[in-house]
Amino acid sequence: MTDELQGPVTFVPADRRANAAKRRQLSRRMFIGASLAVAGGAGVSGLVASSATAAVPTTSASDPYPFTLGVASGEPTSTGILLWTRLAIDPIAEDGSGGMPQRAFEVQWELAADPRFNRVVRRGTTAADPRWGHSIHLEVDGLEPAREYWYRFRAFGHVSPTARTRTLPPPNSDEPCRAIAVSCSHYEGGYFEAYRHAAEELPDVVLELGDYIYEGAGVAGRFRVHPGSTCLTLGDYRRRYALYKSEPQLQQLHQTAPWLVTWDDHEIQDNWAGLYPRDGVPTDAWRVRRAAAIQAYWENMPLRPSALRPDGELQLFRRFDWGRTATFHVLDTRQYRDLQAHNDGGRTWWFADGPVQADPTRTILGDRQESWLLDGFQGRADAWHLMAQGVFFAKRDITAGSVTTVGSDGWDGYQADRNALVQGWQDAGVSNAVVLTGDVHLHFANELKADFHDPDSATVGVELVTTSVSSNGDGSDTVNGGPTVLAENPHIKYIQNRRGYVSMAITKQELTADFKVLPYVTRLGAPIGIGRRFVVPAGAPQLLPA
Incomplete structure (x- = not known):
């Protein structure tokens, strides 16, 4: 043809601007005390948003960066959204663990009505469990329909990228849609x-x-x-x-x-x-x-x-x-x-x-x-x-x-x-x-x-x-x-x-x-x-x- x-x-x-996502050189050392372990871990049903908030443990900026796999959202409704991340300090570690210790960790999250997080509408903590690859599947509800939101996670003294959803x-809306x-x-x-x-x-x-x-x-x-x-x-x-x-x-x-x-x-x-x-x-x-x-x-x-x-x-x-x-x-x-x-x-x-x-x-x-x-x-x-x-x-x-x-x-x-x-x-x-x-x-x-x-x-x-x-x-x-x-x-x-x-x-x-x-x-x-x-x-x- x-x-x-x-x-x-x-x-x-092509847009020649430098991509904001930079590749990081990650330490492979196992870290102790870098995060707060969640007693007993959480099953699949426990991976939803907590209404409580918790302080991120005191850590050093030199602790390994855990958001190497980025963040994502999906499963939208008119009043809710699903937020995702997966913790990994060494993404392609030989055993598939992402370099993470085999225990659960607590992660903070925030959802805001503006990209600067001046108007936070939801926040809380959730568990990243080793049984599920330290992935987080966070269901957030009670939101406004047809509305843009921004979200981020925090763990080990680091903040994830800010993302739009x-x-x-x-x-009853006749709003148009742009889909890829x-x-x-x-x-x-x-x-x-x-x-x-x-x-x-x-x-x-x-x-x-x-x-x-x-x-x-x-x-x-x-x-x-x-x-x-x-x-x-x-x-x-x-x-x-x-x-x-x-x-x-x-x-x-x-x-x-x-x-x-x-x-x-x-x-x-x-x-x-x-x-x-x-x-x-x-x-x-x-x-x-x-x-x-x-x-x-x-x-x-x-x-x-x-x-x-x-x-x-x-x-x-x-x-x-x-x-x-x-x-x-x-x-x-x-x-x-x-x-x-x-x-x-x-x-x-x-x-x-x-x-x-x-x-x-x-x-x-x-x-x-x-x-x-x-x-x-x-x-x-x-x-x-x-x-x-x-x-x-x-x-x-x-x-x-x-x-x-x-x-x-x-x-x-x-x-x-x-x-x-x-x-x-x-x-x-x-x-x-x-x-x-x-x-x-x-x-x-x-x-x-x-x-x-x-x-x-x-x-x-x-x-x-x-x-x-x-x-x-x-x-x-x-x-x-x-x-x-x-x-x-x-x-x-x-x-x-x-x-x-x-x-x-x-x-x-x-x-x-x-x-x-x-x-x-x-x-x-x-x-x-x-x-x-x-x-x-x-x-x-x-x-x-x-």
């Missing part, structure tokens, strides 16, 4: 410059669509190399998250807006499915690895304490109403799915379309999540319904001619679930359906058909697929097989093989999507450009070039 086919890209100069609008969708940040692929540019847009919310980390061993010859082997244990996954979270651009975007997160596959293993590993053969070792990865994901994401269930599963499908303007349905397309169609031990994921992919007994969502999602379409027909999830939704035939070849890892491999979902939003009268997707390391803009086997059927929604933050390196102005994909799939309107993200402006009248692109990621300072802009009118699902 040529640059002419994709359309012109306009780049703007916000609450959702009240239920990101996916696939591979440390070995390049710098996370897309995060920096996304932060500079000051979005209202960030949607993370999966592959926040990559679990594989370091590969010699890549731009930069993962330290250590493939992640298998809780300590391995904790170290990998610490490596990624030490990136200043990632910290910058977390400090700018609340995140709504879901996973895809690399948070555990490439192309895992439900209870099955990539090769389709579950073992006791796989179950232990899966449980470790689930815990590490929860520890490192701004998720509620209740998201980590007593049975070890993670509750990731959930819903957020942006007033009357939009509903964000965050989906989990990994944990409940059946094994991929025609699984051959993970050697390939592309097969001729046929009855196995259409088997009505096979699911990608699971019955409970599918029922929850269909119920969520009811009673809000005129709102935008944005489904944030991991894998390609539209039909994608990659072979020219009469044979249809589709991927088994995306929704093409679970067509009954896709058909039920498309029919479900039509039955509910939803005319503003938008699927948000990551995974494929390319930008795509797709119109969604009532029947993908009939290209003349009605367009009933759109899919916006964000390219990767850094996976696959710099990319190029060509797409391998791109002309064939466009010719065989007339509902696919745009493909782009650069790194970046999708930026959306959502109003009651329309949704505007900018496919943001970077010319390179293997060196710092890349400018940002708009590869293509589309407008989707409310009530008329189609992609109109703007």
